[in-house]
Structure formats: C-alpha cells, structure tokens
Amino acid sequence: MRKTGFSMDYIQKNRSVMRVIECSIRNHWTSPAFSDYNTSISFTFQDLANQIRKMHIFFKENGIKKGDKVAVCDKNSSYWAISTLAALTYGAVVVPILVDFHGDQIVNVVNHSDSKMMFTSPIVRKKIEKALTAAGSEKLDHCEFVDISIVGEKDPTIDLTPDDVHYFTDDPDGLALINYTSGSTGFSKGVMLPYRCIWSNVAFGDEKLGLRECCKVLSLLPMAHMYGFTFEYFYEFCIGGHITFLTKPPSPTVLAKALSDIKPDVLICVPLIVEKIIQSRVFPKLKSLATQSLMVLPFVKGMIYRKIRQRIIDFFGGQFYEVIVGGAAFNQEVENFLSYIKFPYTVGYGMTECGPIICYRDYHTFVPRSCGQVVPRMELKVLSQDPANVEGEIVVRGDNVMLGYYKNEEATRAAIDSEGWLHTGDLGTVDSDGNVFIRGRQKNMLLGANGQNIYPEEIEEKFTSHALIDECVVVQRDQQLIGLVYTSDETLKAHGLSREEFISQLPRYCKYVNGMLPSFYKVTKLESMDTEFEKTPKRNIKRFLYK
Numbered sequence: 001m002r003k004t005g006f007s008m009d010y011i012q013k014n015r016s017v018m019r020v021i022e023c024s025i026r027n028h029w030t031s032p033a034f035s036d037y038n039t040s041i042s043f044t045f046q047d048l049a050n051q052i053r054k055m056h057i058f059f060k061e062n063g064i065k066k067g068d069k070v071a072v073c074d075k076n077s078s079y080w081a082i083s084t085l086a087a088l089t090y091g092a093v094v095v096p097i098l099v100d101f102h103g104d105q106i107v108n109v110v111n112h113s114d115s116k117m118m119f120t121s122p123i124v125r126k127k128i129e130k131a132l133t134a135a136g137s138e139k140l141d142h143c144e145f146v147d148i149s150i151v152g153e154k155d156p157t158i159d160l161t162p163d164d165v166h167y168f169t170d171d172p173d174g175l176a177l178i179n180y181t182s183g184s185t186g187f188s189k190g191v192m193l194p195y196r197c198i199w200s201n202v203a204f205g206d207e208k209l210g211l212r213e214c215c216k217v218l219s220l221l222p223m224a225h226m227y228g229f230t231f232e233y234f235y236e237f238c239i240g241g242h243i244t245f246l247t248k249p250p251s252p253t254v255l256a257k258a259l260s261d262i263k264p265d266v267l268i269c270v271p272l273i274v275e276k277i278i279q280s281r282v283f284p285k286l287k288s289l290a291t292q293s294l295m296v297l298p299f300v301k302g303m304i305y306r307k308i309r310q311r312i313i314d315f316f317g318g319q320f321y322e323v324i325v326g327g328a329a330f331n332q333e334v335e336n337f338l339s340y341i342k343f344p345y346t347v348g349y350g351m352t353e354c355g356p357i358i359c360y361r362d363y364h365t366f367v368p369r370s371c372g373q374v375v376p377r378m379e380l381k382v383l384s385q386d387p388a389n390v391e392g393e394i395v396v397r398g399d400n401v402m403l404g405y406y407k408n409e410e411a412t413r414a415a416i417d418s419e420g421w422l423h424t425g426d427l428g429t430v431d432s433d434g435n436v437f438i439r440g441r442q443k444n445m446l447l448g449a450n451g452q453n454i455y456p457e458e459i460e461e462k463f464t465s466h467a468l469i470d471e472c473v474v475v476q477r478d479q480q481l482i483g484l485v486y487t488s489d490e491t492l493k494a495h496g497l498s499r500e501e502f503i504s505q506l507p508r509y510c511k512y513v514n515g516m517l518p519s520f521y522k523v524t525k526l527e528s529m530d531t532e533f534e535k536t537p538k539r540n541i542k543r544f545l546y547k
Contacts, residue, residue: 012203012302017165017176017195018167020202020238021089025049026162028240031214034078035244037258040112041078041152045240046494048082049165054155062144066091066168069178071115073097073106073124074148076223076245081233082151082221083119094177095190096224098536099124103131105188109180111141113190113406119148123243137320154471171185172196178406181352190406193226197355198234200399204357204375205235211321215241215265218258218317220250220273226356227327231268248432250275256315263317270327274345277315278334282308283467284494309341315432324348326356328540329438329457332369332463339368349436353415353422354378354400359436370435375400381421394428395421427455444543446476454481459521462513468495468502469509471533473546474523481522483510484546503528 020411028045036044063501064070070087072094074080087094095113097106104129118140120128125145132138170176176195180188205211217236221228223245236243244262248254250273259267285291286308295301316323326348338345341448346363348370358380358535361372374380384392397420404412416422427445428438440455456474463472463483471486485506492502508528514522533541 015172015196015199016170017199017202018089018170020199021085021104021278022165022167024238025165026241028213029162031240032242033237034081035242036078037218037244037246037248037262039247043078043082048085048177049160049162050155050158051082051151052089053158053164054153055151056090058150059086059090059092059117062117064090064092067093068117068176069095069113069115071095071097071110071113071120071143072100072119072148073101073118073120073224075099075121075247076219076228076260077148077247078245079151080119080223081237081243081245083148085237086151088176091168093175094228096177096179098180098222098224100222103127103129104135107131107135107137108328109188109190110143113178113180115140115141115143116183117144117146119151120147121148154532168532170195172199173327175403175405177355179229179352179355180225189408189411190464191352191353192403194403195468196399198230200377201230201355201357202235202238203377204360205231207376208360208362209235209239209266211239212237213240213263213389215239216262217241217243217266217268218264219243219245220269225266225327226398227350230356231324252280258313259317261455263319265320267316267320267323269323269325271325271330272328274325274338275325275331275334277312277317278337279331279467281315282312282337282356287467305341309343312343320344322346324351324360329461331465332461335368337445349438350425353424354396355402357400358396358424361430361435361531367431367433367435370431370437372436373434374436380430380436384430386498387430388432389429391427391429393442394424394426394436394438396424397421398536415429416486446481455523456481459483459523462516463509463526466513468492468497468505471529471541473533473541473543477547478523483523483526484529484533486532488532499528 025045025048031045033043033045033048036231070092072080074082084094095115097109173194173196175192176198178190179193180190208376215236217232219232221232221270223229223233233243246258297306300503323345325345330347344363346361346366348357349359357375358378359372366372374466378396379398380394380396382392382394384390392396401422404416425442426438427440427442428436430436440457444456446454446456459474460472463469468487468491469485470488470491473484475482487502506528510523534545535541
C-alpha cells in the first residue's frame with residue numbers, strides 16, 4: 001500500500017488546497033477518478049477538469065460569487081464529489097448536508113448557512129418541499145435548487161489540457177466548508193473549517209497513511225460527514241486514487257459483494273460495521289460447542305484462529321493494508337478478539353471540529369484500547385493533575401482546529417479558549433508514549449451517589465457484548481442506573497426466543513453484567529425498548545432523547 005512515486009513535497013511547501021487539487025488532476029490526467037458502484041457512471045481526472053470548468057461557468061451565469069455558500073445534499077455519488085470540487089475550486093463555501101437529516105433539519109441548515117444554491121436530487125427535494133409545506137412556507141430563503149445530475153452532463157465545447165488547470169490561491173485561514181454536526185447531543189452546529197484544516201488532514205494522510213497512486217477505495221460513510229469526506233474521498237482524490245461510491249446503504253450482502261469486487265487498499269469504517277460482522281458471523285460459530293471442544297487442543301486452536309483471521313480479511317476484499325476504525329467507541333470484546341488474532345486494524349480519534357483527525361497510529365505499533373497518538377501539526381493534552389492515571393478533558397490545538405461555529409459566538413467561546421485550545425468534551429488519559437485512551441464524553445458522564453464519576457459507555461459496552469442485546473443506553477433516575485436495551489426480531493429469531501421470553505430473562509442478564517462491574521457502576525434494572533434507538537446519520541445514538 002505504501003507510496004510508489006507520487007510526491008507531495010511541493011504541496012507541503014505551499015500549504016494550499018488549490019495547489020493539491022491542481023497537482024492531482026494534472027498528474028493523473030488519464031487515470032480513473034470517480035465511479036458509482038454497479039453503474040456505468042465513471043470519470044477520469046480529465047473528465048473532472050472539464051466538469052469543474054463547466055460548473056464554474058454555470059455558477060457565474062447564476063450569480064454565484066466567491067465566498068457564497070453552496071449546499072450539497074444527496075446520497076454518496078460521483079456527482080456529489082464533482083459538485084463539491086467545483087464549488088471549492090470556484091471559491092464558494094461548501095455546505096455538505098447529511099441526506100439522512102429530516103426535511104425540517106435540511107431546511108434549517110440551508111437557511112442558517114445562508115446557502116444560495118443547493119445541489120440535490122428529486123427525492124431529497126420532495127422531502128424538503130414536504131417540510132416547507134408543513135411549516136407554511138413555499139420556498140427556501142434565497143436558495144436555488146439544482147438537480148445534482150447536471151454535474152454529469154458533458155459539454156462538448158470544453159476540452160481542457162493539463163496546462164489549462166488553474167484555480168485561485170486560497171488563504172489558509174479562509175473559510176472552505178461549513179459542516180453541520182450530526183446532532184448526537186442536541187441541535188446541529190455549523191462547524192467552520194478553513195483551508196488549512198483540509199490541507200493538514202490531506203498532508204497527514206500522505207505522511208502517515210501513505211496510500212499509493214491509483215489506490216482503490218470504497219466510499220461507505222456519508223460524504224457529508226467529515227470522516228467520510230476526508231478519508232474516503234478527498235485525501236484519496238488528492239493522491240490520484242480511484243474512488244468507488246457505494247450509492248446504496250451498506251447492508252451485509254451489498255457490502256460483501258462490493259468489497260469483493262473493488263478489493264480496496266484501505267478500509268475506513270465506523271465500529272458498527274466491524275462489530276456486526278464479528279458478532280453475527282464469527283462469534284456464534286466460535287462459541288459453538290463443537291468449536292469449543294476442538295479448541296482444547298492448542299495446535300487446533302491456533303489453526304482455527306488463523307482460518308478465522310483470513311476469512312475476515314477475505315470478507316473485506318483481501319487486499320487492504322489496514323482497517324481504520326473511528327467515529328465512535330469500539331466494542332471491547334470485538335477489539336480484544338481482533339487484537340488476539342492479530343487482525344490488521346487500528347482505531348483513530350477525531351471530531352468534526354478538526355476536520356476530523358486528532359489521533360492515529362499505524363496498526364503495527366497501535367496499542368489496543370487506545371486511539372493512537374496526536375497527529376502532526378496538532379497538540380494534545382489532558383486537563384488532569386495526573387494525565388496518565390486520572391482522566392480529564394482532552395483539549396487540542398493546531399492546524400486542524402476549526403475557525404468556530406457559524407453565527408454562534410457563544411458556542412465558539414465555550415469550545416475554544418483564549419490560548420487556542422479546543423475543548424473536545426471527551427474524557428481520557430494519555431500515557432508516557434503519547435497514546436490516548438478515551439473514557440467517555442464529559443456531557444454523558446454521570447455522578448454517582450458517593451461522588452464517583454460514572455461513564456455510561458463503559459457499562460453499555462458490557463451489555464452489548466451479550467449476544468442477545470443489540471443496543472443499550474444507561475440513564476440515571478433518582479441516583480439509580482437504569483439500562484435501556486433494544487434487541488431486534490432478527491436477533492431473537494436467531495436465538496429461538498420470543499420477545500416475552502427475552503424480557504423475562506433481563507434480570508438474569510443484568511445480574512450477570514453487574515458481576516463484572518464495580519459496585520458504583522451496577523445497574524438496578526434493564527428495560528426493553530420496543531423500537532431501536534433513534535440515531536444520527538453516523539449511527540450514533542441520540543442520547544439526549546432518552547431519560
């Protein structure tokens with residue numbers, strides 16, 4: 001996977017997003033750039049240059065000026081990627097909007113961001129119009145709808161050469177994107193990301209990930225989320241990679257086929273994807289009586305684990321360098337298992353406000369249960385008298401940090417202090433080698449009856465490690481911890497249980513898990529939810545909805 005000739009030395013010196021884009025398009029002119037999986041839609045870097053020029057003319061004809069806000073809201077696709085590149089290179093401020101937002105949320109984001117143009121599809125437009133009708137409005141404020149498919153239409157009058165590719169010179173501290181957070185803790189805020197943040201994240205990829213030219217990537221995560229935007233799209237585009245966009249939800253069947261076909265060189269994913277595969281396809285077989293009886297013999301046990309490791313690698317396409325997990329906490333049992341069988345994975349740490357990367361470490365030196373070390377051009381410290389042993393809030397500063405929250409000075413002042421430190425709201429420790437360990441969210445932390453700090457994520461992880469519990473949220477009522485749990489019909493069917501039987505066994509599950517927890521972490525009871533927890537598009541549970 002390591003680099004085979006593409007150099008970013010010139011880019012490193014110039015610290016310019018536009019120079020990165022120009023350099024990539026010119027150097028990889030005839031190479032494939034974007035494709036939509038299982039369709040005929042595909043673009044070379046030359047095609048991108050022509051489409052970008054066409055869209056620049058379109059912007060000018062429609063009165064869009066440099067600095068104007070241009071929103072993009074649709075499923076992942078080559079059209080999404082091209083419209084974003086066109087807006088960026090024109091000098092507009094891109095506003096990526098998660099397609100899974102409700103119609104009223106999309107309307108709020110478009111209006112709050114002052115977007116003048118919005119690329120979207122007829123399906124999303126209908127959702128927006130329905131929300132407008134319900135609110136008694138007829139149209140969005142000062143915003144023009146544009147069918148996103150327009151970016152795929154060829155203009156025969158435009159036929160550029162590599163020497164024709166020139167874009168404006170960006171100011172490192174100039175505003176490039178406004179990215180609205182997915183709202184797991186409340187109302188979405190508009191994170192203002194400067195060009196230096198985007199450049200620094202791309203430079204980190206070149207320095208630490210080091211993918212080769214013409215690498216293959218399968219884009220699974222929402223591109224309107226900075227994790228997916230940066231590391232399944234923009235970084236790989238900047239080094240001449242070929243990105244295939246999965247335009248359908250990544251169900252296990254769809255994902256398995258796509259991974260087998262594309263054979264990506266690296267896989268970027270949220271923990272949920274890996275956890276579901278391991279918990280549904282590996283653990284049941286591994287814990288069966290037949291397998292357990294064979295594993296009594298050491299040489300057979302080693303052989304079984306090697307076979308399982310290879311099968312997991314094959315599921316993910318068989319040619320990747322490593323699987324990079326991030327975006328949420330990783331299930332302990334799953335991570336311990338992957339570490340034991342020496343599966344090539346690593347866990348990163350970031351947030352939208354850093355566009356997103358904060359910590360990373362290559363899988364060869366990655367320390368299990370950590371989330372890596374702070375990345376280049378960033379500083380990190382834990383606000384604790386004993387950072388290695390006593391958790392405190394993690395704060396960071398450096399090139400990746402946002403400018404602030406759009407039209408929200410109060411929230412900006414609360415997040416970034418006078419010395420430039422961004423207060424992440426995450427609690428953790430950092431060891432003598434700089435490995436960072438996350439304990440939980442400061443906002444999620446509960447206070448025990450005797451003043452102990454309780455991190456609900458640690459308790460929830462114990463419950464979701466049980467084969468019969470899909471999701472869990474721990475809440476506090478009258479100084480007692482209550483576990484809200486959800487289990488799907490599919491999970492119950494796989495174990496031959498009715499929902500009534502499952503509910504009757506909850507006290508036993510609760511007692512079992514409490515036996516593994518300190519006294520002040522013990523859960524009083526479990527309550528079964530009828531439906532799964534409401535989630536953000538990134539698949540994080542909206543904890544603030546549950547009490």
